[in-house]
Amino acid sequence: MQSYLYFPGCSLRTVARDFEDSARASARALGLELKEMQGWLCCGAVFPNVADNVMTNAGPNRILARARAESDTLVTLCAGCHNVLKRANLQAKRNAIKQEQINEFNEERYEGGLGVLHFLEVLRDRVGFIAIREAAKTPLRGLPVGAYYGCLLLRPFEEMKLDDPHRPSVLEDLLFSIGCMPVDYPKRTECCGSFLGVGAPDAMALLSRNVVQAARSHGAKLLTVSCPLCKYNLEESQKQDPKASSSSGPLPVVYFTQLLGLALGVSPEDLRLSDTQLQTIRGGAKSTVESVSQT
């Protein structure tokens, strides 16, 4: 079984257990092991990305140093952690002076040499979508899913190098490989409102609702994400919107790993899928199959 060193991050151990459990279960089903790294700590959320501060980089660099001691590759799941760790990793390569300051402070040296990957990159570049399609025992035929990218997974492009920031396809390609019908809708790379949910919840709700409405109007039955904060915002904005819930109920939001796991034959309990989520998935997949067979 191929093993990858893996960084969970805070959200995945608290509000987003479903993300972590579904990812590790899916990985197992694909013959991969996500091995938790030793001594991980908070990546610092997006604060290390400010250009003029050295202090906030201490955390991510400790993580990178410790991961380097164990492996040459580190896999992340949360789009936010992925963003921070990739940028800190690149900074270590590009800004020697700043890196020296950080290393002196940390008393734990990180001098590059680690490759930071998002789990999607492992699926796409190491496993391959063709292999995933072959491994998908119970594909979710015809399920209309809106892939939501948000900001942190793709931007800034020069540093993330994951996919085209304006017209990405990695999530859609994955969804295709497990039988879903990804929905192309205009807002899929726009911001969900991020931390505005704390200080200006109305602004966040407006942005997130735009995303949900665009996905819904283009035929999505559910949304899939790679970021716990996006998921929270997309769900929360719908709770506050009486219109959305009154019509056809809120649009469920799931992690891509939950859909992947389901297609690979992992039990819904192990994927921590709620009943409503499961119902939508089963309903969406089935109804489309019927409509296709009728025509």
Add this chain to the structure above:
Amino acid sequence: MKRVGVFVCHCGLNIAGTVNIKEITDAASKTPDVVVAADHRYLCSEPGQALIKDNIKQHRLDAIVVAACSPAMHEITFRNIARAAGLNRYQSEIANIREQCSWVHDNIEKATEKAHVIIRQSIEKVKLNELLDPITVPVTRRALIVGGGIAGIRAALDVANSGHQVYLVEKTGSIGGRMAQLSETFPTLDCSICILGPLMVEAYRNPNIKILRLSEVEEVKGFIGNFKVKVRQAPVYVDETECNSCAECVKVCPAEVPNEFDSGLTWRKAIYIPFAQAVPPAYVLDAKSCLGLLPQACGECKKACDKLGMSCINLDAHPETHELEVGAIISATGYEMYDAARLTEYGYGIYPDVMTSLEFERMLSASGPTSGVIRRPSDGRIPKEVVFIQCAGQREPETALPYCSKVCCMYTARHAMLFRHKVPDGQAYVFYMDIRAGGKGYEEFVKRTQEEGGVLYLRGRVAKVHEENDKLVVKGVDTLSGKTVQIDADVVVLAVGMVPSQGSRELANTLKASVDENGFFAEAHPKLRPLESATAGIFLAGAGQAPKDIPETVAQASGAASKALNLLSSPTLEREPTVARIVNEFCSGCGICVPACPFEALSMNRERKIAEVAEALCEGCGTCVASCPSGALSLRNLTDTQIMAMIRAGRG
């Protein structure tokens, strides 16, 4: 020993501001073998030149050192002065104390010391200079022009009208280039093909011009005045002298492909005429889209042609290689449009109604896919709201093109104005970064578009275009009001930039001419030699050198032609004699120098088993000298002895 004179130039304050002139002149006058040292405010001026001449005569000088600017500026001037005063012109040396000293330093004391070192070294060098005469080589008085666009046509006509033969090599089936595709030209709104057509016909009829269509330059050997060029012509299946453009072959051809001339908006057959006014006026068989020639799969065109009693079509035609001898080459390879599909934020290639300017141009053209009626590509409706995005993929060093293509502000204004002429109740929006309308009548044209044309100019960039309910939703920002703008448009036109034509980099390699970081042909000097490449005898014209509009292209083409004519006007030409020399006795025949030479000037003499220098090919770079393990090679007037003497003089 030689009697040396040293002349120090102040160059106004350029040198005198940082270097103590009096001190270095005095020091120079005390150097052994220096008979006289003098200074002048501007040695290149008439009195300055007279000072040198008088001193040469008065002091019976054998050699002079001129401490002044770079030899690239005035080496020739001072060599000519030496010659006029009765010296061999290679007894004049420049000590560059401006570019290599005063301009780059600010400490007067140290700069003065350095200037003195530079002068001492030049004195040592000139003392060992040989008497040399320029090498005379014959000139092949013909020209080759690569690229049959407006630049190539104009240059060809200029050279041909001066009585010299011209080969005009064109990659496609017809000359005319991009200008033939344009509908009108700014700022006068002349019909483009109406002003280009007569020139194309003139070039075709000119007995001095031989047009080689479907051809590409394969190999260039030789040097200025004497190039030997191999041009590969793809099989010409349709004989241009026989074909009378009856179009019977087109009717029966079963293969259809997108028409390049209409930017892919229409279809053409595998046998086709590039466009109505094509020159030569003959059909072309595109072997790539033909159903099959080897082995022959269809042959319907030939049958149709033969049925009429004609015999224009020869499906067994072979590619041909023309071996040409020319004295000058003009590269006029032109441009193509940046690939708009790379700008994923605008959705070109995904939404059919997002088009490039060149596609919109074809739509405006009376000979275009819609006969000049503007229609949405998706459903053929006449668009009411059109958004033009200027600088699409330009001035973006990180993600796309770093430069400005210079013509987009103008053609976008023209497009917006013509759109308003054709759709009076339509609305045109232009997103711009700033308007660059430098040119005769250009600013007035843009103003007219804005004021009379009723076109709405918004200063800001567009973030995103997406499709919703049959409309293209354009989201941008108006930086003047500071507000985000959303426009529901019918058509979005991207003013993408100009990039060098495909294959121009390969051509540059073949010509041994260099290209800049964006792939455009590099000129020898950006200000003073904009028409020449760094390789002697290769001249540049048109947008292959940098983005430019039609008037500028035509001006540059005539300029390049006159440069070429300058060269062709004399039966011989002089080359620098400061080339490599070989001492036969020292040469071991190892052959290391042969591949080291970038100009193919070195070769092995098979009988004598030693290397030989073709002086006419040698550029005097010295690479072979450095490569020679037995010290048999040296550079005239820059020998190892001279270099050692200069090093010794430098150490003081």
